[in-house]
Amino acid sequence: MAVASLTPEWISEETVRALSASLGDSSKVSGARRQALEKFRELPLEPNPLYRKYGYFAGVDLTGIDPTMKAGPVPAPDPSEGALRILHDASGTRVSLPEPLRRAGVRLETLPELWGTDEGAGESMAREATALPDRLSALSLAIVNRAYRLAVPDDCPVPVRVRDITVLSQPREAISVHRTIDAGKRSHLLVSEELFSVLPKEAARQRLFASTTELSVSEEARVGYLSLHAPDFNVVSSYNRHATLGRAARLAWVWAGVGGFRTRVRNRSFLPGNASVIDDLQSFYGTGDQAYDSAVEIHHIGTDTRGNSITRGLFRDQSRGMSRGLVRIEKDARKTLSYLSEHAMLLSRGARSDSVPVLEILCRDVKATHSSSVAPVDPEKVFYLESRGFREQEAVRMIGEGFLGHVYDRAPIAGLREMMYPFITARWDGRPIAWSPEAYPMLPEMELTGDESAAEWRFDAKLR
Numbered sequence: 020m021a022v023a024s025l026t027p028e029w030i031s032e033e034t035v036r037a038l039s040a041s042l043g044d045s046s047k048v049s050g051a052r053r054q055a056l057e058k059f060r061e062l063p064l065e066p067n068p069l070y071r072k073y074g075y076f077a078g079v080d081l082t083g084i085d086p087t088m089k090a091g092p093v094p095a096p097d098p099s100e101g102a103l104r105i106l107h108d109a110s111g112t113r114v115s116l117p118e119p120l121r122r123a124g125v126r127l128e129t130l131p132e133l134w135g136t137d138e139g140a141g142e143s144m145a146r147e148a149t150a151l152p153d154r155l156s157a158l159s160l161a162i163v164n165r166a167y168r169l170a171v172p173d174d175c176p177v178p179v180r181v182r183d184i185t186v187l188s189q190p191r192e193a194i195s196v197h198r199t200i201d202a203g204k205r206s207h208l209l210v211s212e213e214l215f216s217v218l219p220k221e222a223a224r225q226r227l228f229a230s231t232t233e234l235s236v237s238e239e240a241r242v243g244y245l246s247l248h249a250p251d252f253n254v255v256s257s258y259n260r261h262a263t264l265g266r267a268a269r270l271a272w273v274w275a276g277v278g279g280f281r282t283r284v285r286n287r288s289f290l291p292g293n294a295s296v297i298d299d300l301q302s303f304y305g306t307g308d309q310a311y312d313s314a315v316e317i318h319h320i321g322t323d324t325r326g327n328s329i330t331r332g333l334f335r336d337q338s339r340g341m342s343r344g345l346v347r348i349e350k351d352a353r354k355t356l357s358y359l360s361e362h363a364m365l366l367s368r369g370a371r372s373d374s375v376p377v378l379e380i381l382c383r384d385v386k387a388t389h390s391s392s393v394a395p396v397d398p399e400k401v402f403y404l405e406s407r408g409f410r411e412q413e414a415v416r417m418i419g420e421g422f423l424g425h426v427y428d429r430a431p432i433a434g435l436r437e438m439m440y441p442f443i444t445a446r447w448d449g450r451p452i453a454w455s456p457e458a459y460p461m462l463p464e465m466e467l468t469g470d471e472s473a474a475e476w477r478f479d480a481k482l483r
Contacts, residue, residue, distance in 0.1 A: 047141030
C-alpha cells in the first residue's frame with residue numbers, strides 16, 4: 020500500500036487565520052500557527068527515508084476539514100464523583116473540576132484564556148513550531164482548537180483522576196487537542212484519554228482527530244496515562260506524546276486502539292532523573308482496511324533507570340500495522356535496564372504488519388534486549404483448544420484476546436483487561452462503538468496499582 024500524497028488543499032491559510040481570530044490568539048500563538056502551516060506544506064509525512072515504504076496512509080483525503088466548525092453539545096452523562104472531567108466536542112470544551120481537587124491545589128486552564136493572555140504558552144508553542152518533525156505533526160499544531168494546562172501540586176494530598184473525553188459528531192470535523200500536564204513531586208495522577216464518535220447520518224466523510232500531550236513527571240511522582248482509541252472507521256488520527264521524568268518518577272503510557280481508519284502514534288520519553296521508570300504499552304486491533312503506525316522512543320539519560328516497551332497488534336482482513344521502537348542509552352546512563360518488544364498476529368491472508376526494533380547503547384554497564392515477531396496464529400494452540408471442544412473460530416478468538424491481554428495485564432491499572440473486553444468483543448463481532456444518548460461507551464472507574472517494581476526488574480536480576 021503506497022503512501023498517500025498529502026496536499027496543502029486539506030486546509031487553507033484563510034481557515035487557519037479564521038481559527039486564530041475566533042480563539043483570540045496572542046501574536047506569538049498566531050505566528051506559530053502560520054509557521055506550522057508552512058511546515059505542513061514542506062515536510063514529508065515520514066521524515067526518515069528508511070521507513071517511508073512502510074507507510075500505510077493510502078486513501079486519506081481530508082479535503083475540506085473545518086477546525087472552526089461549531090455545533091451543539093453532544094449528550095453526556097453526569098461527571099463521575101471526585102474525577103476531573105474534560106469533554107471536547109463540536110461545541111468546545113466543557114470542564115467539571117470537583118471542589119476537593121480544587122482545594123487540594125489542582126489547577127486547570129483552557130482555551131482561549133490560556134493562549135490568548137499567557138505569553139509563556141505562546142513562546143512554548145513557537146518553540147514547538149520550530150522543531151516539527153513531519154507533516155501531520157505540523158497540521159496538528161496549525162489547527163489546535165482545544166487546549167488545556169493541568170498542574171498537580173507537589174505532595175498533593177489526594178490522588179488525581181482525569182477523564183479527558185473527545186466525541187466527534189460532525190462530518191468534516193477537525194479537533195486538535197493540545198495538553199500540557201505537570202505532575203508535582205510525589206503526586207499520583209491517572210489520566211484516561213478517550214476518543215469516540217457519533218455515527219454519521221450522511222455519506223461518509225473523513226474526519227481528523229489530533230492529540231498532543233506534553234507531560235512532566237516530577238520527583239517520585241506516579242502517573243498512568245491511558246488512551247482509548249475507539250472512533251468510527253472514517254476518522255484519521257495523529258497522536259504525539261512527549262514525557263520527561265524526574266528522579267524516581269514512574270510513568271505508564273498505555274494506548275489501546277480498536278477503531279479509526281488511519282492512526283498514527285508517536286511516543287517520546289526521556290528519563291534524565293535517576294531511578295526513573297517508564298512503561299510504554301500499546302495494543303491495536305485492526306479489521307477491514309484499517310492501518311496503524313506506531314513509533315516509540317525511550318531515551319535513558321540518568322542512572323539506574325528502567326524502560327519497558329511492549330507493542331502488540333492483532334490484524335484481520337486487509338488491515339495493516341507498523342511498529343518501530345528505539346531505545347537509546349546515553350553514555351552516562353549506568354545500570355539501565357530496558358526491554359523492547361514488538362509482536363503482531365495475522366489472522367487473515369490479506370493482513371500485514373512490519374516490526375523494526377532498534378537499540379542504541381552508548382554505555383557498557385547496562386542490560387538491554389529486544390524481541391520481535393510477525394506471524395499467523397499458532398495452529399498447535401488452535402488444535403489444542405479444538406481438542407477441548409471449542410470450534411476453530413472460538414479458539415482463534417480466545418488466542419487473539421489473550422494475545423492482546425498480555426499488554427493490558429502489564430498496565431498499572433486495576434482490571435484493565437476486563438475494561439477492554441467489551442470494546443474488543445464489539446469489534447470482533449462487527450458491532451459499532453457509537454456515542455449516543457442511549458449509550459456512552461466510556462471507561463469505568465479505575466485506579467493505579469503496583470507501587471513497587473517487580474523483583475525481576477532489578478538491575479542485579481536476570482533480564483527477561
